[in-house]
Amino acid sequence: MASTEQLDQHQFRRKSRDRSIALLIAGLVLLLPPMVGASIIDFRPFGIPFSLVYVFVVWAMLIAGAAYLARHLRAAANSPTTNNLTTNGSVDRQR
Amino acid sequence: MLSVNLLLTVCLGYVVLLFVVAYVVDRKTRRRPIRWLQSPVIYTLSISIYCTSWTFYGAVGSAARNGLEFVTIYLGPTLVFIGWWWLLRKLIRIGRTYRITSIADLISSRYGKSASLAVLVTVIAVIATTPYIALQLQSVTRSYQVIAGETDANTTAFWIAAGMALFTILFGTRNLDANERHHGVVAAIALEAIVKLAALIAVGGFAVWGISEGVSDVFSDVPSELVTGLDEVFGPRWIVLTFLSATAIICLPRQFQVTVVENIEENHLSTASWLFPLYLFGMTLFIMPIAIVGLKVMPQGANPDLFVLTLPLVAERQELALLAFLGGFSSATSMVIVAAIAVSTMVSNHIVTPVALRVLAVGRAVSGDVRQILLVSRRVSIALILGLGFLYFRASGGSDALAAIGLIAFVGVAQFLPSLLGGIFWRGATRAGALYGLLVGFAFWAYTLFLPSFGGEVLLSADVLRDGPWGIAILRPQSLFGLVGMDPLVHAVVWSVGGNALTFVVVSSLSHASALERLQSTLFVDVFKSTGGEPSGVAVGTAEADDLLILARRILGDAPATRLFEELARSQGLTDGLPEPTDSVIARLERELAGSIGAASAHALVTRIAGRQPLGMTDLIEIADETQQLMETTRQLAEKSEELEETAHQLRRLNERLRSLDAQKDAFLSQVSHELRTPMTSIRSFSEILLDGEAVSRPERERFLGIINAESRRLTRLLDELLDMNRLEAGTSDMHLEPLDLAECVTGAVETMSGVTQDAGMAIRVEIGPEAMPIAGNADRVRQILINLISNAAKYNNAGSPRVDMRARQSGDRILLDIIDNGGGITRREATTVFEKFARGDRSDRSQGAGLGLPISRAIMRAMDGDLTVEFRPDGSSFFRLTFKLARGPVSSPE
Known part of the structure; x- marks a missing residue:
């Protein structure tokens, strides 16, 4: 039934929003002290100091997560349940 | 060595290319939008003006001095962009809905379209942008000196500033776009974004695989301290820098310009949310290797800020050095152009226009060409801003590390953050709170960071820096109120942003908001819930439509103003002439004007023309409307x-x-x-x-x-x-209907039944008039029904001399045939059940028939558009009545 589908979509979107805030919090925790300080260890993959590897790997993972979420969040942004603003016509946009 | 002539030729060619791109795009977009230019990728590339020559040159210097710390400048924006759903989306929605033209416009609009707030934000923005522009001038000048040898730095910087001002004026102020969008400029800076990324990656690749022998070789025998710094790198400074860079990506006037004002499509933000961090990732990936290779290869004491350029030069790779120079040049020019456009818009909208209006406005009409004034004021502002940048460059002596200068600007614009965030998330924030918060933050910033950056040459002497004013140690700019032993930057952030936020919150909660402020706060905070609210208008005023048209023409230009008024008149159902200056018309006009000159100026203007209180009952009614x-x-x-x-x-x-x-x-x-x-x-x-x-x-x-x-x-x-x-x-029985003569049918049926009726001793009398009685029916079926009814009459008639009368008559388009026996008929109770299947009259016994005769007969009659009913006479006796449809057309014989 249509309403069940809508409900599913709605929940799916809310999930996406929850995930986006989870991603943000993960970024803050992983990239700020004290967590980032824990990366100072005596381990050098390919000779690179671990802190450097750590920061860039976390960064890359955040980007990947954001790219994955962007698609779903865009759908959520365009859904009428999230916001119901109608673009108000103006001279400029019609030109 | 790279020749100066070649360098200048290539640079000139590059600038010409930028001109052509900007010009062509501007012209084409004027006719119709260019599709690929409206893409999210171009949007992302334009945001990347965040990476200025501070990134291109300064990040390597920063990495060489402080290790990994440079990354924080890019982690902050990354966090803001991956959390776009919560902040940037709302900013963009507000910006688009209320035609915001700059960050000063946003803050002033939110706090009741306050003119004083707009001026204050503009002043802070101009002052904070100045060191940033100086930084660009410095980096381009130094990189030029590397190739051209020791020239007079001031002369070089002057010509660079003049060139940039010219370019910005030519393309940033060609027209007054209703939305402050600059498609040509955006295309040019997108191109520059690609050039600087390509250049930095090329130099990085060369450093790793050209000079060294791969990644492992770069990092071999590099002590870990080079990366993590001698001091604890992940300390308070790390947090403060991340916070500052996150703030800057929102609050820097130029970032606000490209992210919010130039945004064509809200959806683009979702792509930028990962693509922009990816761009930053690409820009910074090779910073550390370049710094390390530079430290290894270059002689002791070489300026690490210029490694990107000097490494290829030392390795005698001239084409790479040229590319690196172009990259640095690109990052500087794109930043200067957009920053100058953004700040000049603010200056002209919030400072020049109000003054000009006051001077030019006589009574209610506006005299003089406001458009021309706006354009000229923007051009002058651009020249002024670059001039200030040049002066700062001269005054600061051009000796600081690039990153340090940039951070001064970051802390300056961070003062906008409390009013901005409070404005869009907290309804209780008031104009007074924002005003005092900004003043306090600005004062702390100037005292603890901006003025000390001149090294004791401007306003604050070296003695004051060291011992405090009048020797009062507790007022020392870099350890204020006894906060000693702190990094100067962290110190300045704690005092300015902390003092700002605290003042903002405290004053907001103590002061009362005006009605207009309350309205605007609702519109901004609930921007996703509203249905595209109108900016609050003026009370139904004494405004004349002519006055409004004159005003609109002066600001929007003749053709757009005429179009707007025609459209408004049409929407009121007028075929010609000017629209009635109703509330909604005035509100709409104000919104259109706000797109050109900012909300506060537009509001002031329209209010002046309408000659009424800036806020009337209508605003309150609008608030009530939300409830409704x-x-x-x-x-x-x-x-x-x-x-x-x-x-x-x-x-x-x-x-x-x-x-x-x-x-x-x-x-x-x-x-x-x-x-x-x-x-x-x-x-x-x-x-x-x-x-x-x-x-x-x-x-x-x-x-x-x-x-x-x-x-x-x-x-x-x-x-x-x-x-x-x-x-x-x-209804599956295919009943073929044809015109029949009723008399013939009845006669036939009676003859057929004559054997049975004679046995029962029953007399049948048929009374059908001489006139023809054509019925629509099926001959066999009609016969079946008649036989059924006659045999019923014969079976169940217990009278002494049984008799059946059959009488026909016409009634309208129906023909009625009554079959009346003298057996007494049936009772009314029986009449309801006699047509049910397997029902039999009381006079019958089980042996006779299955009780389907009557139901079948009725079903047949109904299939022939007729009916079979039981009729009652007033004396209670009953009879059967067949109702036939009157046939049209010639009657055929039943045989």
């Missing part, structure tokens, strides 16, 4: 649930109906089996007797066989009738 909208929604919900209830009720009724039909079907089935069972039983028992054999005499056997035969016929007839009934009821 909510009530409307509730009402609709209630209607919906009523509808649902009604549907449920109907379903219940249908269900009951179905259940009763089901019961009828069960009853019918049990009757059918009963009817079948009776003849079956007699057939079985008589056949069993016959099978027993001997004891049965011949005549008896014949009698039994006769019974079996009769019962079998009865069964067959019953089954035939059931099938017939079924077909008729299902």
Whole structure:
């Protein structure tokens, strides 16, 4: 039934929003002290100091997560349940 | 060595290319939008003006000095962008809905379109942008000196500043776009974004695989301290820098310009949310390797800020050095152009325009060409901003590390953050709170960071820096109120941003918001809930439409203003002439003007023309409207649930109906089996007797066989009738209708039945007039019905001398045939059941017929558009009536 589908979509979107805030919090925790300080260890993959590897790997993972979420969040942004603003016509946009 | 002439030629060629791109795009977009330019990728590339020459040159220097710390400048924006849903999306929605032209416009609009707030934000923005522009001038000048040898730095910087000002004026102020969008400039800076990324990656790749032998070689025998710093790198400074860079990506006037004002499509943000961090990732990936290789290869004391350029030069790779120079040049020019456009818009909208209006406005009319004033003021502002940048460059001596200068600007614009965030998330934030918060933050910033950056040459002397004013140690700019031993940057952030936020919150909660402020706060905070609210207008005023048109022409230009007014007039249903200056017209006009000159100026102007209080009952009514909208929604919900209830009720009724039909079907089935069972039983028992054999005499056997035969016929007839009934009821029986003469049909049927009626001693009298009675029917079926009715009359008539009268007459387009016997008819109670299957009249007994005759007859009549009914006379006696449809057309013979 249509309403069940809508409900599913709605929940799916809310999930996406929850995930986006989870991603943000993960970024803050992983990239700020004290967590980032824990990366100072005596381990050098390919000779690179671990802190450097750590920061860039976390960064890359955040980007990947954001790219994955962007698609779903865009759908959520365009859904009428999230916001119901109608673009108000103006001279400029019609030109 | 790279020749100066070649460098200048290539640079000039590059600038010409930028000119051409900007010019062509500007012209084409004027006619119609260029598709690929409206893409999210271009949007992302334009945001990347965040990476200025501070990134291109300074990040390597920063990495060489402080290790990994440079990354924080890019981690902050990354966090803001991956959390776009929560902040940037709202900013963009507000910006688009209320035609925001700059960050000063946003803050002033939010706090009741306050002109003083707009001026304050503009002043802070100009002052904070100055060191940033100086930084660009410095980096381009130094990189030029690397190639051209020691020239006079000031002269070089001056010409660079002049060139940039020219470019910005040419493309940033060609016209007054209603939305402050600059498509040509955006295309040019997108191109520059690609150039600087490519250049930095090329130099990085060369450093890693050209000079060194791969990644492992770069990092071999590099002490870990080079990356993590000698001090603890992940300390308070790390947090503060991340916070500052996150703030800068929102609050820097140029970032606000490209992210919010130049945004064409809200959806683009979702792509930028990962693509922009990816761009930053690409820009910074090679910073550390370049710094390390530079430290290894370059002589002691070489400026690490210039490694990107000097590494290829030392390795005698001139084409790479040229590319690196172009990259640095690109990052500087794109930043300067957009920053100058953004800040000049603010200056002209919030400082020049209000002053000009005051000077030029005589009474209610506006004299003079406001458009021209706006354009000129923007051009002058651009020149002024670059001039200030040049002065700062001269005054600061151009000796600081690039990153340090940039951070001064970051802390300066971070002062906008409390008012901005409070403005869009907190309804209680007031104009007074924002104003005092900004003042306090600005004062702390100037005292603890900006003025000390001149090294004791401007306003604060070296003595004051060291010992405090008048020797009061507790007021020392870099360890204020006894906060000693702190990094100067962290110190400045704690005092300025902390003091700002605290003042903002405290004053906001102590002060009262005006009605306009309250309205704007609702519109901004609830931007996703509103339905595209109008900026609050003026009370129904004494504004004349002519005055408004003159005003609109001066600011929007002739053609757009005329179009707007025509559209407004049409929307009021007027075919020609000017629209009535109603509230909504004035509000709409104000919104259009706000797109050109900012909300505060537009509001002031329109209010002046309308000659009324800036806020009237209408604003309050608008606030009330929101409540009304909510009530409307509730009402609709209630209607919906009523509808649902009604549907449920109907379903219940249908269900009951179905259940009763089901019961009828069960009853019918049990009757059918009963009817079948009776003849079956007699057939079985008589056949069993016959099978027993001997004891049965011949005549008896014949009698039994006769019974079996009769019962079998009865069964067959019953089954035939059931099938017939079924077909008729299902409507599948194909009834061929033709015109028939009723008299002929009746006569035929009576003749057929003459044997039976004579046996019963029954007289039949037919009374049909001489005139033709054409009926629509099927000859066989009509005959079947008549025979059925006559035989019923014969069977059930217990009168002494049984008699049947058949009378026909016409009634409208119907023909009625009454069949009246003198048997007494049936009672009213029987009349309701006589047409049910297997019902029999009281006068009958089980042996006669299955009780399907009447139901079948009625079904046939109905299939022929007629009916079979029981009619009652006033004395209670009853008779059957056949109703036929009158036939049109010639009558055919029933045979």
